[in-house]
Amino acid sequence: MTLNEIIKIINGKTNINSDIIINNIKTDSRKIEKGDIFIALKGPKYDGHNYVDEAIKKGAIASITEYDINNSIVVKDTYEVLYILGNYIRKKYNIPLIAITGSNGKTTTKELLAHILTTKYNVLKNESSKNNLIGVSDTLFRLNSEHDLIVMELGTNHLGEINYLSKLCKPTTALITNIGSSHLEYFKTKKNIFEEKYSIKNGMDNVNLIVNGDDKYLKKINCFKCGINNNNNLKAYNIIENIDYIEFNIFIDKEYKIRFNTPGIHFINDILLVIKICLDYKIDIETIIEKIKSFKMVEKRMNIKKVNTNIIINDCYNASYESIKAGINYLKNIKEYKILIIGDILELGKYSKRIHKKINKLVKQIDNKKIFTIGKYSKSIKGIHFNDVKEFINYLNNNPINNSYIYLKGSRKMNLDLIYEYLII
Secondary structure (H helix, E strand, O other): OEHHHHHHHHOOEOOOOOOOEOOOEEOOHHHOOOOOEEEOOEOOOOEHHHHHHHHHHOOOOEEEEOOOOOOOEEOOOHHHHHHHHHHHHHHHOOOOEEEEEOOOOHHHHHHHHHHHHOOOOOEEEOOOOOOOHHHHHHHHHOOOOOOOEEEEEOOOOOOOHHHHHHHHHOOOEEEEOOOOOOOHHHHOOHHHHHHHHHHHHHHOOOOOEEEEOOOOOHHHOOOEEEEOOOOOOEEOEEEEEOOOOEEEEEEOOOEEEEEEOOOOOOHHHHHHHHHHHHHHOOOOHHHHHHHHHHOOOOOOOOEEEEEOOEEEEEOOOOOOHHHHHHHHHHHOOOOOOEEEEEEOOOOOHHHHHHHHHHHHHHHOOOOOEEEEEEOOHHHHOOOEEEOOHHHHHHHHHHOOOOOOEEEEEOOHHHOOHHHHHHHOO
């Protein structure tokens, strides 16, 4: 696109008049390169308008702002520009887009799906778990004529976000991994969470939906379902969970064995969703099986590392009641001594105390263990409690852990990754 085309698309006010072809559209001034356009976004902790001069010095040919700075392109709302430009580019390159949402498992599903689809297609995907308006738009800004497919993760913590993002990126296929209690503070009920996730269909011209058929809410949808229960269209059976992998069988034209080199039965539903999509996109089943086996798990999600006499299970990217339950189900199979380090589950609002108390019933199922809790709400879990990560690391200085399986789980803002870094030194 040329600069003048962008000005026209967003209805911007400016004295700039140029048919120069722009390189990329970016929202991070640190990543600006010569020929880019910089969109200045105002957030709770930063204001992109303060970095317009920096962007220009780095080679930006223009900035899109909410007031005139350095002869910029002025608009009423720069966040609205993200939607307008992202949607314009999406429609310009009308290729298949697979959208993924759900309370848990979105990023793992996205990464595994892209890992397999790249054997046949040039795939564009979100970086990391950048799944909000900024992340989805930034991904679409990278779309070009060389791409064959888009795999897009859509996240939400407020009502209406999935509907908005779905209409922005216009999925051709959508996956819903599950309905959990994440962000219950904002959604109030799990039914509201279901309605939010289900709104992913609203941006689709022809609804092609694939869901986790074992989920209490999703199993009621009339669509293709994957899961462990017998009523699913694609089923897993003969399930084996080992300390460092899971195996199961599926039947398509004949029986096949699937091996996933990360433990956790809860991953099976996500894997089945991926298998279904890859089959739909004409990836042969032998390739799918091999790529599932070779997949490396996303950082801080059930990553297992042997350090001296300990085995550390780093699952601290984020947390919900459901993901803690899944982790505890895995720990039940381990006979050795176990250390559970559990940080707060955040964004539960008035449900915080109740949900943390429920974890006590889960940990009772594990023998041969010690529990450490960190944060404000995890006090409701019976164990040795610490107010923050720093306090716990000070404790470890005088009380080293040896000969144990160490499980780290908590919401991202609890910074349990600092404990992991301490333990692997």
